[in-house]
Amino acid sequence: MTALVRLLRTTAFKIVAVYLVVFALFASGVIFYLARHTQILVREQITETIDAEVRGLYEQYNIGGIRRLVAVVEARASQPGSSLYLITSFSGATLAGNVADVPTGTLESTGWREISYRRTEEGAEAKESVALVRVFVLPGGFRLLVGRDLEEREHIRQILAAPARWAVVVLVVMGVAGGVFAARRVLHRIDGMTATSDRIMAGDLSGRLPVAGSDDEFDRLASSLNAMLERIEALMVGLKHVSDNIAHDLKTPLTRLKNRAEEALRSARTESDYRAAIEATIEESDGLIRTFDALLMIARAEAGQAREHMTDFDAADIANSVVDLYEPLAEEQGLELKVDAAGPLPAHGNRELVSQALANLVDNAIKYGKPEAAGVAPEIVVRAEGEAGSIRFIVTDRGPGVPEADRVRVLDRFVRLEASRSRPGAGLGLSLAAAVARLHGGEIRLEDNAPGLRVVLTLPVQPKK
Amino acid sequence: MRLLVVEDDREAAEYLKKALREAGHLAEIAADGESGLALALDGEFDVLVVDRMLPKRDGLSLVAELRDKGIATPVLFLSALGQVDDRVTGLRAGGDDYLAKPYSFSELLARVEALARRGAPQTADTVYRVGDLELDRLAHRVTSATKEIALQPREFRLLEYLMRHAGQVVTRTMLLENVWDYHFDPQTNVIDVHVSRLRSKIDKGFDRTLLHTIRGAGYMIRDGAR
Numbered sequence: 106m107t108a109l110v111r112l113l114r115t116t117a118f119k120i121v122a123v124y125l126v127v128f129a130l131f132a133s134g135v136i137f138y139l140a141r142h143t144q145i146l147v148r149e150q151i152t153e154t155i156d157a158e159v160r161g162l163y164e165q166y167n168i169g170g171i172r173r174l175v176a177v178v179e180a181r182a183s184q185p186g187s188s189l190y191l192i193t194s195f196s197g198a199t200l201a202g203n204v205a206d207v208p209t210g211t212l213e214s215t216g217w218r219e220i221s222y223r224r225t226e227e228g229a230e231a232k233e234s235v236a237l238v239r240v241f242v243l244p245g246g247f248r249l250l251v252g253r254d255l256e257e258r259e260h261i262r263q264i265l266a267a268p269a270r271w272a273v274v275v276l277v278v279m280g281v282a283g284g285v286f287a288a289r290r291v292l293h294r295i296d297g298m299t300a301t302s303d304r305i306m307a308g309d310l311s312g313r314l315p316v317a318g319s320d321d322e323f324d325r326l327a328s329s330l331n332a333m334l335e336r337i338e339a340l341m342v343g344l345k346h347v348s349d350n351i352a353h354d355l356k357t358p359l360t361r362l363k364n365r366a367e368e369a370l371r372s373a374r375t376e377s378d379y380r381a382a383i384e385a386t387i388e389e390s391d392g393l394i395r396t397f398d399a400l401l402m403i404a405r406a407e408a409g410q411a412r413e414h415m416t417d418f419d420a421a422d423i424a425n426s427v428v429d430l431y432e433p434l435a436e437e438q439g440l441e442l443k444v445d446a447a448g449p450l451p452a453h454g455n456r457e458l459v460s461q462a463l464a465n466l467v468d469n470a471i472k473y474g475k476p477e478a479a480g481v482a483p484e485i486v487v488r489a490e491g492e493a494g495s496i497r498f499i500v501t502d503r504g505p506g507v508p509e510a511d512r513v514r515v516l517d518r519f520v521r522l523e524a525s526r527s528r529p530g531a532g533l534g535l536s537l538a539a540a541v542a543r544l545h546g547g548e549i550r551l552e553d554n555a556p557g558l559r560v561v562l563t564l565p566v567q568p569k570k
Numbered sequence: 571m572r573l574l575v576v577e578d579d580r581e582a583a584e585y586l587k588k589a590l591r592e593a594g595h596l597a598e599i600a601a602d603g604e605s606g607l608a609l610a611l612d613g614e615f616d617v618l619v620v621d622r623m624l625p626k627r628d629g630l631s632l633v634a635e636l637r638d639k640g641i642a643t644p645v646l647f648l649s650a651l652g653q654v655d656d657r658v659t660g661l662r663a664g665g666d667d668y669l670a671k672p673y674s675f676s677e678l679l680a681r682v683e684a685l686a687r688r689g690a691p692q693t694a695d696t697v698y699r700v701g702d703l704e705l706d707r708l709a710h711r712v713t714s715a716t717k718e719i720a721l722q723p724r725e726f727r728l729l730e731y732l733m734r735h736a737g738q739v740v741t742r743t744m745l746l747e748n749v750w751d752y753h754f755d756p757q758t759n760v761i762d763v764h765v766s767r768l769r770s771k772i773d774k775g776f777d778r779t780l781l782h783t784i785r786g787a788g789y790m791i792r793d794g795a796r
Binding site: 384387390391394395398399401402405414426429430431433434437455457458460461464468471472 | 653654655658670672674724750752753754755756758760763764767786
């Protein structure tokens, strides 16, 4: 029962049903129109025959008077399949003819009418039938009735009616069958999709919708849903990866924090011991807050939320300003920080985020960009330049660089190469820069600076909507 | 000074009130947006510290309503929503400063004190003086006991900000925000390097120290003799 109800409720079935009703109405209209016209045609033919007969009989009457007319009529009336004839005198007595039981008053007035009658030669038990007759008054008070049986018309009507009824029946049966077939087919495909979706929603993200290979609309729908699932799965894998990393990188400092507090509680003796422990705790929690903020910022940039705060800015201005901020630090570290940015380089985006992304790149260059080999000038260059439709920030250093195999991986969250494990930081700087680039529809690339690292941050001047 | 703390977390509010009292300030607490608005409308406060997410009426609408009614008391927003765009939203709603949770009390105190001074009538000083150090804002000149000190433009602005808040603690983030107009954390303590450079120019070679490091808080410029 429910299966039937489901079938009847499908869109395919509804469409077929509506189509069927419309088509049936149309077909009935055509049949009705045809039948009607055939009848009119038949009637016209009968009228013409009668008219011709009347003309002929009238001529006979003119030639030989009533006697000749009676003789002609009697001769004609006896032939098989003849027309209907009746001649009456002025007083109403039948003079000749093959019609009996004419309704009273038929001969009273002239003109066309349909009457029921019985043929005289067939006797009283003959069945009544319908005829189209014309009544005519001859000079001398004689009345002439000429008519033709309408059996032919009836016959044609029946010939047309039976197939028409059958046609409608066949149409309805085939329509319903077609509807059921189409609906079942659609339902079958949809059921397959629903079942897969249910399984996917239950947590099996690796499931994919069946694609029949017929390249119909269902295949296209399934393909785009599959593409969506692909993306969701990739995101989920990424999310899991990130949450594992978050668990590790937030729990490690939390553990240190807790250990330190416990240690102080257990073994601190003097006030200064306690003070030192508390200060260390605060320092550790500041680091945690910093990591947390960076993570939130990356998440927001990736969710595209920072898009509402986009303004026009000058990329050269940002490069100069960031270098200005980091120059003393670089100098303190024995590095020369140079800037090569001739403005204006107009761009559009989130100025603060772009500044932070560039600051992170410079910060990394200062942390990891010290030359290892002797004789290499310890310099970091920040360049800003415009290209057709985009601006580029290029930060180059003369440090050990990043091995080619790691150049994409380091953009991920919390990835810190072995060489940098001992330095401060959470491994989020490049991830944030990459997230900012993605937010603006740009990209970040790590290249070899032979020796050193060259990081290129490309942003389109007009970010994609 | 008198402060109003609009904060729905009772413990956080009490902690703030206690810490502010220890710093010599009087704080009142409102636990929701409506009562906070009612108290703030009475005036009589030097600075309002307003959490953004509050029951009954959120912080943004509270401050917008205050500004609508023409009350200009300085407002420091306090919020767990601490990203750059949240800041912008807060400042647009009529806030004067924005501090993300979790904050350190010294940061809050420094900002509140800076806001309270801003609320006071401004003296359009063209020359700032601390001890024998003199900064002429129009001539862009810095002299110490008549000896001219050459500063880079950024160093000048850094000193200018410190001297405008002479006698007050100025935190690293306040410097980053007001001198560089950055609201993000530059990871490494770049500000310290800038300050120590400035210090080497204004304090080195003089028998007095004007630029002090306040441990766990930031910096302060003041005449050591006072």
